[in-house]
Amino acid sequence: MLRSMTGYGKAVAKLNGKSVTLEIRSLNSKQLDMNLRLHPALRDNEPEIRAVVNRMLERGKVELTGNIDFTGTDLPAVINRPVAVSYYNELSSLARELGASEENLLSVVMKMPEVTRLSKEEITVEEWNSIFTSLNEALQQLDEFRKHEGELLERDFILRIKTIQSLLAEVEPFEQNRNLQLREKLRNSFADFIDNNNFDTNRFEQEIIYYLEKLDITEEKVRLAKHCKYFLETLIEDASNGRKLSFVSQEIGREINTMGSKANDADIQKLVVRMKDELEKIKEQLANIL
Known part of the structure; x- marks a missing residue:
């Protein structure tokens, strides 16, 4: 199941004479980049707070705010x-x-x-337990937000990969026509030479085969189809495989680029351009996947 790195969560711990409000936001980042803005009374347990956030969120640019509102008669200052x-x-x-x-x-x-x-506000062990319970609630809200965003992105990825697969299926008719045109073009180019000179027909066929092999995109089509299938399989795994999907998308791009360089056909090039467009949109969204 995919998870976005974008999320938001909020929870309030009701304590004796005060309430602690915890808000947490996250955006995409290559690693965990945590920024804590805590009320002075909460800073004693900052390492424990960081450990909880680190264990739950794994990656992302995270901002956690912890404020205390005093509701009793005792002044905080x-x-x-x-x-x-x-x-x-x-x-x-x-x-x-x-x-x-x-x-x-x-x-x-x-x-x-x-x-x-x-004034120095001492927080009791019981109050800290309540604060950590609220922190976990806020983190759970953020995780649910990430799951929802991930589901939306997953549907978008599936649609775009299937579009690439559909475009790949359209290549074959153009490829067959291209090969026939190339073969005919080569024969016409050497027509005068064949008529007026001794010519080794076997050698000529070998040259045509060599030329066509240089333009053959069969392997690229097979690998591209396999990479697209693997991408879809990875999407439905239990873990959110943002980095893995990024690597697969790079392989998809490599095959599409090679097809484009070997196409030597305007119609195939148009299909390649459309594939690249779909892949670029996938890559943009993958930057936000956990």
């Missing part, structure tokens, strides 16, 4: 009274000296450095 008084007296003196208004000085003081500071 304390006022440094001596510093506040000192600021107020200095500003009041300056205002009188300049003849300025002393209104709203308190609001100005409260914005000054070191006036307020967070």
Whole structure:
């Protein structure tokens, strides 16, 4: 089952006098790139939080935000009274000296450095258990989001691979016609030479065979068909095989490119261009698969 690397989850842990809100977002990335923005009271257990996220998400650019909202009567911050008084007296003196208004000085003081500071909030073991339960809920939501996105991408991949397979089936009639035209063209090119000179017919046939073998795309068609089949088989495996599918898509592209270089036919080239277009759209989406 495919999983996208894009996802979102949110959960809230209701604690005594406070609530902890955990939000987690993820985008595509080649490896796990984790950015945690935690309330100071949550930072003591940051390594454990990282371990849980790492185990669940594997890959992606992940941003986890942990905020605390205080719902009780206890204040989460304390006022440094001596510093506040000192600021107020200095500003009041300056205002009188300049003849300025002393209104709203308190609001100005409260914005000054070191006036307020967070009190140390100790989180109990029981509260941490509740927080980790909520963290797992948020991660589960994100995983469900990834699964849903993966299902949409899977249907798109199947449609595009089947389109490539259909285009591949259209190549054969043009290939047969091309071979007949090439053979006739070679015969006409050497017609005068054959009529007016001694000519080794066997050697001429050998040269035609060699020339046609250089343009033969049978092996490329067979390999392309096998790669497309393998891509579809990999899609329905239990694991989300983003990297594996990327490697298979590279092999598909290699066969399509070789067919294009050996085609020597406008109609086949048109089919090759359409195959490339479908494959490029697949590759763009594969960058977001876990």
